[in-house]
Amino acid sequence: MLSSRFTADGSFSLYSDNFAEGFHSSGGALEEAKSKFVLPAQLDRFPSGGCLRVLDVCFGLGYNTAALMAALPNKDGPILDCWGLELDRSPLQLGLAEPTFKALWPEHVLACLEAISARGRWQDASGQQSVQMLWGDARKQLRNLPTGLRFDLILLDAFSPGKCPQLWSEEFLLSLAELLAPGGRLLTYCRAAAVRSSLRHAGLELRSLLPKPGEGAGWSSGTMALRHSNDDVQSLPEMGAGWCGLSVMEEEHLLTRAGVPYRDPSGTDEAVLILKRRQQEQALGHRPSTSAWQRKWQGCEFRRSY
Numbered sequence: 001m002l003s004s005r006f007t008a009d010g011s012f013s014l015y016s017d018n019f020a021e022g023f024h025s026s027g028g029a030l031e032e033a034k035s036k037f038v039l040p041a042q043l044d045r046f047p048s049g050g051c052l053r054v055l056d057v058c059f060g061l062g063y064n065t066a067a068l069m070a071a072l073p074n075k076d077g078p079i080l081d082c083w084g085l086e087l088d089r090s091p092l093q094l095g096l097a098e099p100t101f102k103a104l105w106p107e108h109v110l111a112c113l114e115a116i117s118a119r120g121r122w123q124d125a126s127g128q129q130s131v132q133m134l135w136g137d138a139r140k141q142l143r144n145l146p147t148g149l150r151f152d153l154i155l156l157d158a159f160s161p162g163k164c165p166q167l168w169s170e171e172f173l174l175s176l177a178e179l180l181a182p183g184g185r186l187l188t189y190c191r192a193a194a195v196r197s198s199l200r201h202a203g204l205e206l207r208s209l210l211p212k213p214g215e216g217a218g219w220s221s222g223t224m225a226l227r228h229s230n231d232d233v234q235s236l237p238e239m240g241a242g243w244c245g246l247s248v249m250e251e252e253h254l255l256t257r258a259g260v261p262y263r264d265p266s267g268t269d270e271a272v273l274i275l276k277r278r279q280q281e282q283a284l285g286h287r288p289s290t291s292a293w294q295r296k297w298q299g300c301e302f303r304r305s306y
């Protein structure tokens with residue numbers, strides 16, 4: 001069961017009873033799509049006429065893809081080849097039934113969302129740009145992507161690890177990491193130690209997304225994980241627009257019990273089983289407690305030192 005709600009920036013969102021969680025932070029659905037996905041994507045890196053390949057994991061209402069499309073030049077921009085993974089068709093249907101949601105988007109973006117809702121696929125008039133949905137469990141549908149596709153951007157917007165650990169498991173994150181092109185970026189609002197540890201374990205370089213002034217997120221508002229490019233010139237600087245290397249505090253976080261990954265070896269386990277498995281691993285391990293880490297860094301809201 002999904003219910004409607006409006007976020008602080010006035011944009012429409014949903015709450016899921018099944019997952020007992022909102023689709024977006026109360027701060028703003030549109031604002032979140034822009035600050036956590038579009039801004040750190042640095043779209044100006046993608047030249048006109050070149051390909052920009054995007055994987056939107058947990059498409060939902062489509063905010064992240066739509067905000068990305070709205071931020072790209074409508075003509076003479078990169079050629080978008082976007083794939084969406086989503087279990088449920090109803091979030092987008094509910095969005096498209098809400099006039100204020102539709103009013104957020106330029107004409108071509110709205111046409112794209114409507115085509116996706118109706119047919120699961122959109123193509124621009126030239127037939128060059130496309131958005132293609134794979135409906136169903138993202139763990140399964142990941143295997144149905146065309147062989148050899150490598151993504152410049154992966155937007156990971158699942159419900160939080162405590163509610164939807166299936167999409168934050170070491171195995172799922174490794175599969176996503178393998179789909180990143182050299183220089184590709186995985187972006188997520190999630191800053192959980194288990195998720196960051198798994199992304200690093202998958203061979204990606206980590207950056208912390210910086211909260212905007214006044215944002216209630218505290219020490220980080222998410223994670224950018226990068227697959228190294230062979231070309232040194234393209235390697236990601238330690239600091240950039242809206243991100244920064246992990247602080248000592250964040251590195252220590254990864255070593256605590258919170259850094260124990262979610263495991264789903266078969267890629268089919270239910271959330272309860274994945275959570276139970278992790279609790280057992282945490283109890284048997286010898287990692288420092290996360291509450292001791294919290295006490296150590298209490299009051300140092302946003303301490304960064306290298």
Ligand SMILES: C[S@@+](CC[C@H](N)C(=O)[O-])C[C@H]1O[C@@H](n2cnc3c(N)ncnc32)[C@H](O)[C@@H]1O
Pocket residue numbers: 022023024058059060061062063064085086087088091136137138139157158159164166167
């Ligand atoms: C936080 S919401 C995504 C918000 C979305 N990016 C948007 O702009 O509205 C999480 C989404 O994950 C979807 N979901 C949950 N479990 C899934 C699964 N196993 N595979 C694919 N999608 C899933 C839900 O249906 C929901 O739409």
